[in-house]
Amino acid sequence: MVTTQHWTQSLGDFSYWVSSDFTAQIETKLEEKGISKSTFAKWLNVSPSRVSQVLNDPGNLTLGNVVKYPRVLGMKVALVVYEDDDPGNGQGPINADVFTGCWERMGRPREMFDLENMTQSRGCWVVTKTVSAVNDRSKIGEIKVEDTAAANTLAAAATVGGEWRRRA
Amino acid sequence: MSPFSISFRLVPDVRQGKGRAVGMLEGHPDLCAQTLITLPAKDAKYHRYSMERWTSGIDGPQERCHKFDGTDYFVFKNVGRQQRFYGFFCHPVPKNKSFILCVLTTYAQKKGDRTDPADLGRVQAWMDAPATKSAIKLIYPDIEKSEED
Numbered sequence: 001m002v003t004t005q006h007w008t009q010s011l012g013d014f015s016y017w018v019s020s021d022f023t024a025q026i027e028t029k030l031e032e033k034g035i036s037k038s039t040f041a042k043w044l045n046v047s048p049s050r051v052s053q054v055l056n057d058p059g060n061l062t063l064g065n066v067v068k069y070p071r072v073l074g075m076k077v078a079l080v081v082y083e084d085d086d087p088g089n090g091q092g093p094i095n096a097d098v099f100t101g102c103w104e105r106m107g108r109p110r111e112m113f114d115l116e117n118m119t120q121s122r123g124c125w126v127v128t129k130t131v132s133a134v135n136d137r138s139k140i141g142e143i144k145v146e147d148t149a150a151a152n153t154l155a156a157a158a159t160v161g162g163e164w165r166r167r168a
Numbered sequence: 169m170s171p172f173s174i175s176f177r178l179v180p181d182v183r184q185g186k187g188r189a190v191g192m193l194e195g196h197p198d199l200c201a202q203t204l205i206t207l208p209a210k211d212a213k214y215h216r217y218s219m220e221r222w223t224s225g226i227d228g229p230q231e232r233c234h235k236f237d238g239t240d241y242f243v244f245k246n247v248g249r250q251q252r253f254y255g256f257f258c259h260p261v262p263k264n265k266s267f268i269l270c271v272l273t274t275y276a277q278k279k280g281d282r283t284d285p286a287d288l289g290r291v292q293a294w295m296d297a298p299a300t301k302s303a304i305k306l307i308y309p310d311i312e313k314s315e316e317d
Contacts, residue, residue: 007213056247092183
């Protein structure tokens, strides 16, 4: 179910959401690595109460801290600007974890050339037009392929008018 | 206990997901709905974000929400403000068994990390109440069919 107007309409609320999305990632990483907040505070050279304050009320994050917090955990941060065909923000923001998940599934490319050079080693294929090899032509959709040989066989079988687009 | 009427609705102003949703029971003083919808603005935003994070398919961080191992109990929390909203999971859509509805039941204000078993007992009581199922059924009419399969 999608609400018609998301609660992050104001810039302040949208900023709060984005900041919360950031701190939730930091909290998750602390939990995964078993790092206490007091240890994290020591690494940041701030008091534990300051860390709790930021994590519990992320509204006033600075860009400096957005870079610093992941850095002391051996991580990096990217600011992603995106278009999601929702200019009025009716559906709200997309979680950063979704972007991270896509990047990891694509094999963690470091630059655009890595994306362009990706081989058809494995992954799944998406039929974007009618494929004659498919018995039911109305069933245009996603076919998951486990191995390269099967993927190539399927690609070869899609003879006329079929376009295959690789998805990692 | 005097007779009472229970209703159920999805938590307002929270973006529900394709695979998960959060709702709340209303109509009894033991239930948390009134506390949830009258939270101060900042606290409301904190929980709204946590709920949307969960409904979009992301688990945790535990600091914000978690399931209790081996049970269907769940909690959304704001540790800094000592707030706990307890509930339980159910699967009300027969055609999509992996769909999870988190039904919020009760509230507790507490300092420590340790969960009071009495709080989970209250969740269980609402989970077992016939009125609960009837209330959810108005929004998810096939819930019984889903549980029978």
